Every structure is written in structure tokens, then in C-alpha cells.
Amino acid sequence: MARKWRCSLRCRVARLSVRSPADIRLLDRGLSVGEGLAAFNAAHGEAGAIASFLGKVRPDGDVKALELTHYAPLTQPGMESLAQQAIARFSLDGVLAWHRVGVMQPGDAIVLVAAAARHRRDAFDATMFVMDHLKSAAWFWKRERRGSDPDGEWRWVEPRGEDHADLARWTTPD
Amino acid sequence: MARKWRCSLRCRVARLSVRSPADIRLLDRGLSVGEGLAAFNAAHGEAGAIASFLGKVRPDGDVKALELTHYAPLTQPGMESLAQQAIARFSLDGVLAWHRVGVMQPGDAIVLVAAAARHRRDAFDATMFVMDHLKSAAWFWKRERRGSDPDGEWRWVEPRGEDHADLARWTTPD
Amino acid sequence: MAVRILFLGPLSDLAGAGEREVAGPLDWDGLLASVGPQVAGQLRDDRVNVACAGKVLADKTALAAQDGEEVALLPPVSGG
Amino acid sequence: MAVRILFLGPLSDLAGAGEREVAGPLDWDGLLASVGPQVAGQLRDDRVNVACAGKVLADKTALAAQDGEEVALLPPVSGG
Numbered sequence: 001m002a003r004k005w006r007c008s009l010r011c012r013v014a015r016l017s018v019r020s021p022a023d024i025r026l027l028d029r030g031l032s033v034g035e036g037l038a039a040f041n042a043a044h045g046e047a048g049a050i051a052s053f054l055g056k057v058r059p060d061g062d063v064k065a066l067e068l069t070h071y072a073p074l075t076q077p078g079m080e081s082l083a084q085q086a087i088a089r090f091s092l093d094g095v096l097a098w099h100r101v102g103v104m105q106p107g108d109a110i111v112l113v114a115a116a117a118r119h120r121r122d123a124f125d126a127t128m129f130v131m132d133h134l135k136s137a138a139w140f141w142k143r144e145r146r147g148s149d150p151d152g153e154w155r156w157v158e159p160r161g162e163d164h165a166d167l168a169r170w171t172t173p174d
Numbered sequence: 175m176a177r178k179w180r181c182s183l184r185c186r187v188a189r190l191s192v193r194s195p196a197d198i199r200l201l202d203r204g205l206s207v208g209e210g211l212a213a214f215n216a217a218h219g220e221a222g223a224i225a226s227f228l229g230k231v232r233p234d235g236d237v238k239a240l241e242l243t244h245y246a247p248l249t250q251p252g253m254e255s256l257a258q259q260a261i262a263r264f265s266l267d268g269v270l271a272w273h274r275v276g277v278m279q280p281g282d283a284i285v286l287v288a289a290a291a292r293h294r295r296d297a298f299d300a301t302m303f304v305m306d307h308l309k310s311a312a313w314f315w316k317r318e319r320r321g322s323d324p325d326g327e328w329r330w331v332e333p334r335g336e337d338h339a340d341l342a343r344w345t346t347p348d
Numbered sequence: 349m350a351v352r353i354l355f356l357g358p359l360s361d362l363a364g365a366g367e368r369e370v371a372g373p374l375d376w377d378g379l380l381a382s383v384g385p386q387v388a389g390q391l392r393d394d395r396v397n398v399a400c401a402g403k404v405l406a407d408k409t410a411l412a413a414q415d416g417e418e419v420a421l422l423p424p425v426s427g428g
Numbered sequence: 429m430a431v432r433i434l435f436l437g438p439l440s441d442l443a444g445a446g447e448r449e450v451a452g453p454l455d456w457d458g459l460l461a462s463v464g465p466q467v468a469g470q471l472r473d474d475r476v477n478v479a480c481a482g483k484v485l486a487d488k489t490a491l492a493a494q495d496g497e498e499v500a501l502l503p504p505v506s507g508g
Contacts (some may be wrong), residue, residue, distance in 0.1 A: 034212050052225070053226075055222060055223055069437060071436050073482035074500075074502075140505055247399070248404065313356075315358065
């Protein structure tokens with residue numbers, strides 16, 4: 001399946017290929033949102049519904065930089081397992097979850113999730129399911145630097161209460 | 175706002191501009207999904223969360239073509255009003271809703287919806303709200319042609335029961 | 349000048365045409381009498397709406413179309 | 429060979445370092461004694477997890493790390 005969509009630089013639609021049914025990546029540099037979605041779309045030509053989510057660093061007040069650290073022995077297996085849970089729970093053609101680590105600037109992409117399905121409800125639910133788990137149940141820690149001093153102090157970001165509420169709804173029967 | 179993001183062909187990120195806060199289009203030819211999302215993303219650089227949905231013609235069984243007709247005096251005003259409802263109901267930076275009309279082939283994009291917000295819940299909810307209304311409460315009628323005969327019979331597609339259930343959830347208090 | 353009746357979606361198949369013109373003014377009973385029994389049967393379904401001059405009527409039986417206006421018959425939609 | 433203790437996220441600030449090595453084997457009481465009072469206080473919080481050899485422990489007080497294994501102290505996450 002993956003090989004079918006691998007294409008050369010001459011291919012205009014998708015310059016990279018995604019793995020099917022799950023394409024999970026930890027990226028330590030820029031996340032190519034447009035190419036990722038185009039490749040995902042191309043890999044799931046039969047899906048009637050593709051939902052996606054892009055999370056970016058917000059230029060909140062005076063936030064100048066954001067750093068995401070993770071624990072490698074757990075992060076990638078955890079994301080793979082999360083994708084398999086989504087595939088088991090919803091009727092999906094495929095799922096993509098790409099997550100940045102390292103230092104980012106305001107406007108940079110942090111996370112890209114997409115789900116392809118026959119019907120839109122499964123695509124939406126799977127995308128939200130993966131995002132809610134990435135926010136509260138994946139092994140990432142976030143800190144930010146504010147103000148004008150390039151050597152200014154980094155502060156750890158606490159989990160938001162809403163994020164735990166968002167996660168809890170997947171453990172109660174719908 | 176729109177002018178700020180208007181850019182020449184040399185601009186690699188977004189070759190078209192989107193209107194803010196709502197970009198509503200009825201398109202009678204190909205829908206440029208990648209360019210649309212890139213332009214929407216560029217127009218909402220401050221949004222932390224961008225959700226999107228792409229609906230495509232499914233190569234279901236022997237479906238060879240799909241035609242969407244609409245009633246122009248109602249369709250565009252209805253979609254504009256829908257976008258305003260979404261903006262009033264959710265905390266959004268902006269919303270995009272592009273809908274094809276005319277004859278399409280399997281794999282072609284029918285509808286692209288995107289919402290930009292501070293937090294992901296608003297972005298997801300607004301995208302689903304707009305999609306659920308476009309499926310069941312916008313002035314489109316769909317028919318399809320199956321089988322190998324290029325002059326074969328067109329059959330009208332009935333609304334799905336799930337679509338009405340999806341719509342109903344927006345009229346009950348959450 | 350006349351009233352133009354538009355048959356949208358599957359109603360165009362039942363009517364055998366996408367549109368027709370009738371003499372105005374046109375009210376609900378006149379509409380039912382103008383469109384043939386099959387379309388008239390559909391019009392009595394609550395899910396079928398009627399627009400006049402670009403506005404969907406809250407009560408379609410209150411139709412009062414004048415010469416030059418367009419009446420659109422809108423069956424249940426199936427978009428996206 | 430020794431047991432390597434990793435302090436993830438904000439715990440690295442409390443520990444004053446990202447990691448340290450202690451002699452193995454290492455159990456729960458040994459861990460609490462090795463990490464200083466501030467980190468030990470955090471470890472007693474239910475929301476702080478412990479992984480050993482790449483697996484999160486269902487019961488962190490059952491820690492039994494051998495020489496050469498890595499013990500990761502995982503505070504509440506804030507991803508995406």
C-alpha cells in the first residue's frame with residue numbers, strides 16, 4: 001500500500017509517502033503540513049471523509065519559544081499504540097499522527113493528526129480521540145520562554161483541566 | 175485582513191487568499207484542497223488550532239459520476255448564514271466552507287470545511303457543525319450514475335438517517 | 349410576465365421538466381393545480397419546502413406569488 | 429554498571445540534573461532515598477509515574493531495577 005503512493009520529486013500532488021493504515025512520526029524539525037495532508041489524501045483515495053487537526057504554537061502574550069521534550073522509549077510506542085486503538089475503535093481507512101519535539105517558535109506546527117474513513121463521524125471522532133490522548137496521555141512535557149531576553153527563564157506548562165475532561169469522555173460509554 | 179495575505183505566484187505557502195473571518199465559496203470546477211488549507215492556515219497565523227474536513231466522492235461499487243445541483247438564490251446566502259452561526263456559537267478566529275456543484279468523478283473533492291480557533295474543541299465543533307448543516311440543511315441535491323454505460327441512468331441520492339441525527343444534536347443543549 | 353415554477357432535485361424528474369411558467373398571481377391551491385398530481389402529492393409532504401422570490405416560506409400554504417416572481421419547489425436535500 | 433535515573437520534564441529542575449546514576453539493584457525505598465526530598469515528595473503523587481527498562485510500572489512501589497537498567501521518573505504530561 002505504502003509503495004503504491006511512493007512517488008518521485010516530479011509528482012506534484014504528494015512529494016512524500018505515508019504508511020497505511022497508520023503513519024506515526026516524531027519529528028525534531030519542521031513539520032510539512034501541506035505535504036503531509038496531500039500524501040495522506042493521496043494514500044486514501046477511496047475514503048469519502050478525511051478529518052484533520054493542526055496544532056500550532058500560539059503567539060500568546062510574550063511567548064517567544066516553546067520546547068517539547070519527551071521520553072523516547074515510551075513516546076513512539078505509545079503513539080503507535082494510540083493509533084492502533086483508534087483503528088480498533090472507529091471504522092477507519094487510515095490515521096496519521098505527527099508530533100514535533102524540540103524548540104519551536106510562535107506559528108510553528110506542533111502536531112498534525114488526520115483520519116480517513118468512509119463516513120465523516122468516524123473521521124472526526126478518530127481525530128479527536130488521537131488529539132485528546134496526545135494532549136493528556138502521551139509522554140510529552142512542554143515549557144515556554146517569555147519576554148524579550150533570549151536567555152530568559154523557561155517555565156514548565158501545566159496540563160489544562162479541560163484536557164483531562166476531554167480525555168475522560170473516551171472512557172465512558174457513548 | 176484578507177489583503178495582508180494576498181500574495182503573488184512567487185509566494186510558496188499560499189497562492190490564493192481567503193477572506194476572514196468567513197470564506198464561503200460555491201465552486202463549479204476543481205476544488206484546490208491543498209491551496210485552500212495553506213491559505214487558511216496562513217490567514218490565521220495566530221490560531222493555535224485548525225480543524226478541517228474534506229469530503230470526497232467515494233468510488234462506491236460501480237458509481238461512475240456524481241452530480242450536485244443547488245438553488246443559487248438560497249445556497250450562497252444559506253452558507254454565509256451558516257458560517258455566521260458558527261462564528262456566533264463558537265470562539266473562532268475564522269471559518270472556511272467550499273462546496274462543489276456540477277458533475278464529479280470518484281475521488282474528486284466535494285466539500286472542504288476548516289475552522290481556526292484558540293483551542294481545539296472550538297475548531298472541531300465548528301467544523302462538525304458546518305458539515306452537519308451542509309449535509310442536511312443546505313440546498314443541495316445529489317444524484318449518481320452507476321455502471322459502465324456512459325449514458326446510463328442517473329439516480330437521486332436520498333438523505334441518510336444518520337445525517338439528520340448528526341444535525342439534531344446541535345439543537346439540543348449540550 | 350408570468351410566475352416561473354422551478355422543480356429542484358428529484359422533483360424535476362416527476363415534473364418532466366426543470367421549470368414551467370404559469371399565469372400570476374399564484375397561490376397554494378393554484379400551485380397544486382399547476383404542477384400535476386405527482387408533484388402536488390410531494391408538495392403536501394412537510395419535508396418539501398417552497399421558496400418565493402428567493403425566500404423559503406415558513407408557511408408554504410400562504411404562497412402569494414406575483415407576476416415576475418420565481419417559485420422554487422425544494423424537496424429534502426442531500427448535500428456534501 | 430549501575431542504574432540510571434532519568435528526571436523528565438519539570439522533575440529535572442527539582443533534581444538539578446537530567447539524570448544520575450546509582451548503584452543497583454534499586455527498589456522503591458532506594459529510589460526515594462536517592463533522589464532528594466523534593467523529587468521524593470513528587471514521586472508520592474499518584475500522577476507521577478515510574479518506568480523501568482522502557483515499561484511504565486502499574487505499581488511503582490514494586491520497582492526492582494537491575495544494574496544496567498534505566499528508571500524514568502515521569503511527571504504529569506502536557507503534550508500537543
